[in-house]
Amino acid sequence: MRLPDGTDRAVPDLAAAMAELEARDRPRWVLPATEECYPDLLRAGVRLARCHDLALTESILLACAGTPGRPRNLAAAAARLHGLPEPADRPPPSRAEVPGLFELDRGSVPAGDPLAAAAAVYADQQRRLDADPHPERLRLLVAAESAGGLAAAEMTHHGLPWRADVHDALLTELLGPRPPAGGKPARLVELADEISAAFGGVAVNPDAPGSVVRAFKKAGIEVPSSRAWVLREVSHPAVPPLLRYKELARLWVAHGWTWLDSWVRAGRFRPEYVVGGVVSGRWATRGGAALQLPKTLRTAVRADPGWALVTADAAQLEPRVLAALSGDLRLAEVSGSADLYASLAADAFDGDRGHAKVAMLSAMYGGTSGGAGPLLAVLRKRFPHAVDYVEQAARTGEAGGIVRSRLGRTSPPPSEAWRALTGSAEQDDVTERRSRQAARNWGRFTRNFVVQASAADWALTVLAALRRRLTLTAPGAEVVFFQHDEVLVHCPAELAETVASEVDKAAAEASHLVFGPTPVRFPLQANIVDCYADAK
DNA sequence: ACAGACCGCGCC
DNA sequence: AAAGGGCGCGGTCTGT
Numbered sequence: 257m258r259l260p261d262g263t264d265r266a267v268p269d270l271a272a273a274m275a276e277l278e279a280r281d282r283p284r285w286v287l288p289a290t291e292e293c294y295p296d297l298l299r300a301g302v303r304l305a306r307c308h309d310l311a312l313t314e315s316i317l318l319a320c321a322g323t324p325g326r327p328r329n330l331a332a333a334a335a336r337l338h339g340l341p342e343p344a345d346r347p348p349p350s351r352a353e354v355p356g357l358f359e360l361d362r363g364s365v366p367a368g369d370p371l372a373a374a375a376a377v378y379a380d381q382q383r384r385l386d387a388d389p390h391p392e393r394l395r396l397l398v399a400a401e402s403a404g405g406l407a408a409a410e411m412t413h414h415g416l417p418w419r420a421d422v423h424d425a426l427l428t429e430l431l432g433p434r435p436p437a438g439g440k441p442a443r444l445v446e447l448a449d450e451i452s453a454a455f456g457g458v459a460v461n462p463d464a465p466g467s468v469v470r471a472f473k474k475a476g477i478e479v480p481s482s483r484a485w486v487l488r489e490v491s492h493p494a495v496p497p498l499l500r501y502k503e504l505a506r507l508w509v510a511h512g513w514t515w516l517d518s519w520v521r522a523g524r525f526r527p528e529y530v531v532g533g534v535v536s537g538r539w540a541t542r543g544g545a546a547l548q549l550p551k552t553l554r555t556a557v558r559a560d561p562g563w564a565l566v567t568a569d570a571a572q573l574e575p576r577v578l579a580a581l582s583g584d585l586r587l588a589e590v591s592g593s594a595d596l597y598a599s600l601a602a603d604a605f606d607g608d609r610g611h612a613k614v615a616m617l618s619a620m621y622g623g624t625s626g627g628a629g630p631l632l633a634v635l636r637k638r639f640p641h642a643v644d645y646v647e648q649a650a651r652t653g654e655a656g657g658i659v660r661s662r663l664g665r666t667s668p669p670p671s672e673a674w675r676a677l678t679g680s681a682e683q684d685d686v687t688e689r690r691s692r693q694a695a696r697n698w699g700r701f702t703r704n705f706v707v708q709a710s711a712a713d714w715a716l717t718v719l720a721a722l723r724r725r726l727t728l729t730a731p732g733a734e735v736v737f738f739q740h741d742e743v744l745v746h747c748p749a750e751l752a753e754t755v756a757s758e759v760d761k762a763a764a765e766a767s768h769l770v771f772g773p774t775p776v777r778f779p780l781q782a783n784i785v786d787c788y789a790d791a792k
Numbered sequence: 793a794c795a796g797a798c799c800g801c802g803c804c
Numbered sequence: 805a806a807a808g809g810g811c812g813c814g815g816t817c818t819g820t
Contacts, residue, residue, distance in 0.1 A: 464816055465799060483800065506801060509814060534810060538804080545812055548803040573804095623808030696807060704809035708804090740804045740810090 258371045271300035284308055286378050288330040288370075290405030291531070292346075298413040305727065309402040310377055312532055316398060317384050319666040322658060324535070331366040334373035337380055390664055396769060397663035397713060401532060403720035407735055408529035408539070410723075414734040415524025416557060417565070417746055423516055423556040430504060434513050441508055447501040454494035462501045510545060511553055519544045523560075529738070536705055537665045537712035538740055547739050557744075557788035564752040566733075567783045567791035568722075568759040570715065570741040572596040575616050577711045580767075580776040581662060582645035586638065588775045604638040605631070619646055620707045622700035646703045653702025654695040661709030662770055663717075670698050714770050715741050718780065721769075722762035730754045744788065756782040 257273065258264050260283065267273035274297065277283060282305050287293055289311040297304065314328040326332065332342040366373040381398075388394045428434070432442035440448075452460050455475060461467040468482035472492070479486055484502055487495050519525055525544065533540025541547055559565045575596055579587035586603075593599035601612035615631035618624055619642070624632060636643040649659045656675060659667050670678075678691045719738055726733045726745070733747035733755050745755050763780035783791045 461816090466817080481799080502801080505815090510802070510812095536810065538810065540811060543812090545802075548801090548812065550802055618808075621809045624806075625808065628808090629806090693807085700807085700809065708810065711804095742804085 258375060264371055271297055271302050274304070275300075275302045278302065278304055282306065286310065286374060288374060290402065290409060294406060294409040295413065298409060303410070303727075304406060305724070306399075307402050307406060308378065308381075308398070309405045310374060310381070312401045312405055313381050313398045314377070315532055316394075316401060316665060317381060319535070319668065320384075320388065320394070320660075320664060322666070322669055324666075324668045330370070330374060330377060333377045333380075334366045337376055388664060393662065394664040396717070397661075397665060400663075400713070400716045400720045401537075403723060404531045404539070404716050407719055407723050407738065408531050410734070411736055411738065412526050412528055414736050414746070415526040416736045416744070417560055417563075418520045418523060418525040419556045419558050420516055420520050420523070422558065423520070423553065424513070426552070426555065427508070427512060427516075431508055431512070441504075444501060444505055444508065447497045447504070450497040451494050451501065454492070454497065460494075462498060463505065468498065507550065507552070510548075511550060515544075534712075535668055536709040537661065537716065538708070539738065546737075551789075554789040554791075555787060559746060559749075559786050562749055563746060564749045565785050565788060565791075566745040566747060566752055566755040566759065567785060567788065568718075568743045568745070568763075568780050569783075569791070570718075570763075571779050571781060573711045573714070573741045573778070574620055574707050575600075576776050576778050577662075577714060578620060578642050578645065578707050580771040580774045581706065581710055582642045583774075584639050584641035584645075585775070587642045591776045591778075594779055594781075604634055619643055620704060622646075622650060622696075622703045646707065649706040650699035650703035652699075653705075654699035656698070657702075659702045659706050661706065661713050663710070663713040665709045665713065667702055667705045667709070674698060710770075711741065714766055714778065717766035717770050718762050719743060721765045722758060725758040725762055726755065729758060752784040756784055 257267065257270065265273075274285070285304055285307040287307050287309055290307060290309045291311070294304065310330050310333065311328050314333045315324075318324055318326050318328060326336075327342045327345045329343070329345050332345070335342045385391055385394050385398065424434075431444065435441050448460075448462055451462055452458060455471045458471055458474060460471045465482040469479055471494070472479050472490070475492065475494075477490060477492060479490060482498075484499055487498055519527070525546070527544040527546030528542040529546070530540040530542055539547070557565070571594060575587070576591045578584075579591050590596060590599045590603055597609050597613045597616070600616065601607050601609040605611040605615065611631050614628050615635040618628035618632050619635055632643075652659050653667075653670075656670050656678065658669055674694055677687075677694050680687065680691070715738075719735070722743060722745075723735055726735070730747060730751045733745050733751050735743060736746045737744035743759070745759075747755050759780055759782040763778055767774065767776070767778045781792065785791050
């Protein structure tokens with residue numbers, strides 16, 4: 257390792273040496289990639305408070321420079337510095353792979369002098385950060401992203417408390433007993449039979465959309481697809497069992513016994529988070545579909561005996577973010593309410609909360625179906641600054657430009673194919689229409705990007721602030737889940753009140769760090785529960 | 793037989 | 805006039 261004074265020190269036991277330095281100095285460690293080295297440290301019992309993750313930072317800076325998607329590992333970053341060919345990012349580690357402690361041959365650390373390469377890349381990243389129009393914001397983003405890297409590894413290490421017995425009982429109640437391998441649960445077989453009977457005995461495979469559409473056609477009903485929301489409008493005896501089948505089949509296939517076998521061990525669900533896995537800065541996961549846990553399964557998430565779960569859920573984060581981004585004071589005023597949509601409805605939509613929500617979502621997503629057009633017009637009239645903000649972002653995208661989040665996370669430029677399609681001068685009607693549509697599509701993406709990515713800025717900053725605070729006032733508390741705008745902490749029951757109060761403080765801290773002295777409120781509702789399903 | 797496209801649905 | 809953001813995953817279907 258290299259010390260702050262620039263001297264290199266060879267150590268026989270890296271984990272032990274890092275633990276010692278951590279306890280003494282709490283340094284900000286410069287790590288090639290937290291994802292690769294921190295899990296080993298955690299297993300060795302070493303926890304780091306702060307770091308600068310070279311790979312995550314490189315990824316952010318490449319996006320800022322308009323060149324996203326290049327290899328971001330230390331070896332590639334060092335090669336770029338010297339104008340050499342860039343080695344590709346290492347493929348994601350497979351679950352089966354159990355690498356030894358600190359293997360350096362994973363392709364992501366440069367040969368030769370890795371410490372010198374890390375120092376050079378770190379210095380170069382500092383220079384690029386300084387060159388940004390808002391270096392202080394981008395530095396905050398990099399710090400939060402790096403803290404996110406640490407938090408993600410810790411979450412996988414601790415795991416989300418998961419009661420396999422509760423999960424199994426729920427599956428059995430809904431689907432019948434676990435079928436033998438290759439078999440279908442009894443309840444699904446029954447429903448499939450009901451569906452075929454409702455079609456007059458015609459064999460129908462409810463898993464095959466084409467089969468369902470054909471069966472309806474034979475019955476004299478034309479449906480464009482077999483989507484649930486389409487079928488809901490159809491009056492036919494096969495519809496109720498079909499909808500129930502879809503619901504249960506989904507549970508069985510995605511989160512059934514097979515999922516339980518492969519993802520839950522010793523009372524913990526350990527998904528692998530991919531920090532910054534979405535261009536907007538949201539996280540993704542590898543395997544386990546951790547960010548798509550169906551609400552019905554929350555009942556299986558229970559605190560250990562003597563422990564509690566503290567859930568923290570941001571209420572209507574994105575409209576609040578838009579209020580802060582745009583400086584729309586009237587929308588900021590509406591954000592004073594815990595239920596922003598109710599307050600918005602009272603202000604501009606004759607108390608109709610549904611209308612208020614549709615209008616706001618349409619502004620942020622770019623949709624206008626389902627009668628949203630007139631509602632959007634009301635919103636525009638009443639909150640012109642907020643609506644202008646997203647419409648400006650949409651126009652930038654339509655013109656092929658890039659947009660940035662509050663902290664500076666940058667949208668990718670459109671593809672060459674997009675430029676060719678939208679840029680051609682001479683066009684027949686078909687090309688013209690496609691060109692317009694491609695432009696609109698990209699405009700919707702950039703419109704949403706500014707809001708979604710700034711919301712991710714805020715949520716990531718909350719996570720980092722909460723993690724830091726908990727080590728100080730509630731050591732022993734473990735952040736065990738993070739999903740876009742929601743955090744779960746598992747802690748000894750006597751610490752729960754402290755954790756809940758730190759949740760509040762972390763939200764206030766993040767709001768100030770990210771948006772400065774904004775009048776917009778960002779409530780982060782903390783709940784102390786035994787079972788995730790009981791969280792409000 | 794296999795890979796990749798498309799479908800449909802879960803979460804935010 | 806019409807225009808719905810971001811993901812992961814497992815199913816079927818299609819092309820080779």
